Amino acid sequence: MNALISGIQQVGIGVPNANDAFTWYRKTLGLNVPIFNDEADAKLMTCYTSGEVRRRHAIMALNMAGGGGVEIWQYKNRIPVEPTFEPVLGDLGIFSIKIKCLDVPTFYTQLSSKEKKSALGASPENRKQFWLRDFRNNILQIVPNDSWFRPNGHLTGGVCGAVIGVSDMDKAITFYAGTLQIDQIVYDKTGTFEDFAFLGVEKQRFRRVLLRKTLGKVGAFGKLLGGIEIELVQALDRTPRKIFEDRDWGDAGFIHLCFDALDMDALKNQCQANGFPFTVDSADSFDMGEAAGRFSYVEDPDGTLIEFVETHKVPIVKKLGIYLNLKKRKKQTHLPDWMVATLGWGKVKD
Template sequence: MGQMLEKSYQINGIQQIGIGVKDVHKAWSWYRQAFSMDVPVFEDEATANLMTKYTNGTAESRHAVLAMNMQGGGGFEIWQFTSRTPTPAGFEILPGDLGIYAVKMRVRNLAKAFEHLKECGAIILTSPSKTPNGVGTFFLKDPFDNVFQIVEDSNRFSENTSPTGGVLGVVIGVSDLENSIALYRDILGFSVMNYKEESTFEDLPEQKLTFKRALLSMPTEGNPGAFGALLCPAQIELIEVRGREVKQIFNGRLWGDLGFIHCCLDVNGMRNLKVKASEAGHPFTVDSEDSFDMGSASGHFGYLEDVDRTLIEFVETHRVPILQKWNLYLNLKNRDHKKNLPKFLVKLLALNRVKA
């Protein structure tokens, strides 16, 4: 039975990272300039009625934009409360604090990306160096105090001149590395262990402390799903700090407050995934149950918490706008979920591009 369930859902990649901001238009403008997140999939103003578990029982209003980089990778869901003023963490978020510490961004040329991001006003946290598995990298902060890790990666969906691609993955702080791996490896499909080490690390912003790190990735033979080719294979790095007290990044705050609010995976077979996750001790805490409108797009979404209460979102996309100006939509519910959409159809999304 377990094997059957395991085969009856699929993870297609990281669809987007939710980023809580004070001003959605100001933030999106910077992300377009810095990370070429310039193709909107939807822009929507609504009330988050299903998320009251994480908003103190009150249905809060928000304005959100889901934007993609057509070079390939996951997108950003840039998310602003409109019914309240979002609150910051109130402390400096450090590697190993519990939750999403950093978002990994894929680049083809590290030196070119370094100069470009400096010119955009990014605060450089580390000099270019190598990850434990020998890949070029550096860390930075955006103007809104969010940390990004820039990582060289050869996967791409389309050729363009952008200095960066889209989201490669996330760095998630955990309290117990060994206890945290199972969810991401066995349930969520990040089944390739690139490294697992305990040491001090020159590539991290805190170079003097000891960390336990595990880099998990999706298999590289190609993502399934309608938009799998666009999303590209993704990574999740789990990180546990030794010798310092850790803080919960969203402790005392609401989902939607400032910072990285969730990591969203694109899936098919949501109901079977829900059963599998519950059997493994990670029941869904939010479930839209059926199709839910997100402006011009729609889908079935759900959330679960990892061991340290980091929120992982799942979206099974039902409808997506390809050419919004001409009301052209794709209905994905009845197609073969293992096959990618034809590349030319996905590339039509770029006709919605918003200039930096």
């Protein structure tokens, strides 16, 4: 079977002020390259925005050391709705994103004392990790990672995965491992876990499964985006709630997880055949302001929004009108390193 996705392109984060969020992610995690920073109407997303076209200000920021980006998303005609309850690990949806790190213990000691972080702990595969809250209390997990593009002085890279709450582990595995091909099962454990202490659920029972897809040889930006880690967590002692219960896409929190798509038509057929039809599909090249591509959405078995983007155009030097056009590129191999590195020309320096 041909690969359908390469790495994680970005995770959407709904915030009340995109510029404030970009400042924190840039200064704290080195996500300092805005691939686009623009305003537009989300006309194709009305099925997830209460039937209304919502205008948004979006900033997609990368760390050129490697990893996916964050798409910081701010409504322009609506105040983002916060959850009416504090989400707990195991609640349905994207609970946390995983940030790749070259040296977890050293980065832990370098973080400002003002940052809210857990004790330095270990994962079930005995690798150093810790939890960190961003400036809006969204939860991040800092994890070691072996796939890097070009380390650049930051100990952290971009997004390499997510922790996702599910109600039925076997159904979730059918989607993430069977349909999306993130199919290396690193561990499948049931019980209580000390590394959940910071989250206040170390005495509760969970089933947790870590799925991994290592860096392959496909995808124009595959080497930059790197491998994928999806940790599925099922609460066994309580009935979970949907993190986005009674809220819209674009409201506060992690709104979607986006994968870099290699063949959107084949991906659409695969999802459909496995019972996960596209709910949104731009159908052709869709202009996203400073970038362009075909995008689509699908729901996992619990309704968590998964986005796919087949990139057609990305800006290199916007002021000079220099863009990287991939639409006519026939090969799915990695772009040359020097060409990918030109994305970093737009780096914001502090």
